[in-house]
Amino acid sequence: MNPSQQPALLVIDVQKAFDNEAYWGGNRNNPHAEESIAQLIAAWRAKEYPIFHVQHCSVHPTSPLHSSHEGNAFKPVATPLPHEPVLQKSVNSAFIGTNLQQQLEAKDISSVVIVGLITNHCVSTTARMSANLGFQTTVVSDATATFDRVSYDGRRFSAEEIHEVSLANLHDEFATIANTASVIALLEGQGK
């Protein structure tokens, strides 16, 4: 992340549907991720740096992320302000079916910091595409979280293992992995 270039904060899918842990696999890691996300949003707002809110709108009517369900709403901690752009998507990548790339390029934004839910799906897919599209990409390790996952062969992986291996896959190939404190320190060390 290069704070002199006004990095954008991408807040991915911080929606009420994820409060139903059992639905998504249970045993969520990083229970304090929302607090970290709130700190990062506050730091970005204080700097008047760009924030993009990404909202998953499932095409499946039975999904708690479908727009007909209350789970589609943002968690209070991540409610957008009226002037902050909201991008609605129906797949994992925030770059597919949206104009996120065009909005970033129109504002000459070359650096993005990604937080939100869940580490291994929408956060990782967005981070991979972000890097492959040429954006300098940071993922904040304690401002994202995931759930336990059962694999194709029935083997169960813990949320913490899924989280850490997903970050290992991003590290040094797609994204810088940083924590909330270091991102905020870097941001605040930079005069506006």
Added chain:
Amino acid sequence: MNPSQQPALLVIDVQKAFDNEAYWGGNRNNPHAEESIAQLIAAWRAKEYPIFHVQHCSVHPTSPLHSSHEGNAFKPVATPLPHEPVLQKSVNSAFIGTNLQQQLEAKDISSVVIVGLITNHCVSTTARMSANLGFQTTVVSDATATFDRVSYDGRRFSAEEIHEVSLANLHDEFATIANTASVIALLEGQGK
């Protein structure tokens, strides 16, 4: 995979550079992945179903995948036939900086089967984008492989753990995870 719809086989980065195991992290899993890839290519050719070869051409002159190095060449087992399309890419996703999506759509291909190197980077990124772009996506568990990986915090993950967690992340969200024998059985059970 729906064999009646002539699925495409995407062969990702099966290039000589990956023979230098130590360079990529060592301890590669699935040592027989190339044999599986050869079997799948042979099965696709026998059916005259579409095969797309993807070749990573790094923009970094020091990378063994840069076009100036012999590592850029395909491994003999995955050498394209003259009529088989080759797509060159410089990032992980085979859909970025190429016309793969357009080629698939032009041929009315709705189903892709992905094999190659490495599970957690180019294979996973291509599978995620394939699914998000609307293609029915299969990843063949024993026709892909990876290496040990050291994460952002210095923790080392084994190739086998990276491989299996990466497939768990794809399973049930982006792709069907199948093995070579089952894919070939499905393909050959279908009259031409």
